[in-house]
Amino acid sequence: MAIILGDNQYGKAESRVVRIYRDGSRHEIRDINVSTALRGPFAPAHLEGDQSNVLPTDTQKNTAYAFAKSHGIESIEQFGLALARHFVGAIEPVEGARVEVEEYAWTRALVDGQEHDHTWTRTGAEVRTAAVTVDSSGEHVIGGLKDLVLLKSTGSEFAGFLEDDFTTLQETHDRVMATSLNAKWRFGAVSEASAADVPWDEIYAGVKAIMVKQFATLQSLALQQTLWHMGKAVLEAYPFIAEIRLSAPNKHHFMVDLEPFGMDNPGEVFFAADRPYGLIQATILRDDVPLAPEAWRSAAGLA
Numbered sequence: 001m002a003i004i005l006g007d008n009q010y011g012k013a014e015s016r017v018v019r020i021y022r023d024g025s026r027h028e029i030r031d032i033n034v035s036t037a038l039r040g041p042f043a044p045a046h047l048e049g050d051q052s053n054v055l056p057t058d059t060q061k062n063t064a065y066a067f068a069k070s071h072g073i074e075s076i077e078q079f080g081l082a083l084a085r086h087f088v089g090a091i092e093p094v095e096g097a098r099v100e101v102e103e104y105a106w107t108r109a110l111v112d113g114q115e116h117d118h119t120w121t122r123t124g125a126e127v128r129t130a131a132v133t134v135d136s137s138g139e140h141v142i143g144g145l146k147d148l149v150l151l152k153s154t155g156s157e158f159a160g161f162l163e164d165d166f167t168t169l170q171e172t173h174d175r176v177m178a179t180s181l182n183a184k185w186r187f188g189a190v191s192e193a194s195a196a197d198v199p200w201d202e203i204y205a206g207v208k209a210i211m212v213k214q215f216a217t218l219q220s221l222a223l224q225q226t227l228w229h230m231g232k233a234v235l236e237a238y239p240f241i242a243e244i245r246l247s248a249p250n251k252h253h254f255m256v257d258l259e260p261f262g263m264d265n266p267g268e269v270f271f272a273a274d275r276p277y278g279l280i281q282a283t284i285l286r287d288d289v290p291l292a293p294e295a296w297r298s299a300a301g302l303a
């Protein structure tokens with residue numbers, strides 16, 4: 001029996017980069033959180049303390065800041081691709097790079113009814129995400145969002161479910177449905193030429209709008225069915241998206257019994273429970289596109 005070093009990678013997690021574009025009096029802002037990870041012949045660093053192949057995580061952080069200036073942040077997908085390509089292409093020992101980026105949205109402040117040139121309020125909505133992998137298997141881009149909180153006050157049912165001795169849940173044909181959606185969509189092959197022209201921001205807005213529309217308009221028989229329709233509609237609209245993975249906590253809203261107070265409650269007052277929650281997860285994909293496990297590998301089997 002021998003003890004061996006398995007999968008490993010290293011990098012700088014969560015470098016917070018704020019890029020201001022100040023060409024003229026009307027500024028623009030992009031606010032991101034960048035995590036880089038490098039893969040390659042880094043066993044000697046673990047086994048012997050030999051740093052000769054190790055580009056410090058501090059340097060990786062500096063590179064993210066320098067690229068924010070030199071390449072700009074047009075979109076987090078473009079920025080992630082630029083960084084990952086740099087680490088693989090310019091740093092000799094590096095065989096693979098994984099760059100994960102979150103983006104926080106800011107909305108221009110309204111001052112006397114006018115959009116202000118250089119003041120914003122942080123938009124409390126979802127966090128946009130991107131995960132880029134560049135390695136010997138090619139280039140992979142996953143766009144996404146997390147914590148998109150959605151609630152509909154009708155148009156949701158849950159009935160006809162399996163019952164056993166432990167079932168107490170009542171059937172319902174009109175309930176509140178709410179979730180905090182996490183979604184990740186994988187783009188099909190990304191070549192260097194095409195990546196420059198991909199309207200990443202537009203696609204992000206489009207995918208989000210489609211998912212919100214499906215959530216709102218489908219007469220839902222279960223959150224599972226809603227997720228299926230969200231994913232299917234995204235793939236129908238965007239032929240270059242190969243698959244989408246959805247994870248949706250079912251944020252339960254329980255009707256409060258107001259009878260002790262002599263009042264009825266026809267779906268007007270709810271207790272919003274924060275836990276436990278149902279957790280519904282699904283991948284919706286094309287059956288004719290190769291799977292790309294490398295695209296999803298985020299860390300050495302770790303978080």
Ligand SMILES: O=c1[nH]c(=O)c2[nH]c(=O)[nH]c2[nH]1
Nearest residue numbers: 158169221222223224250278
């Ligand atoms: O949309 C739902 N799916 C379930 O699987 C489930 N289970 C449950 O108790 N409530 C719900 N709601």
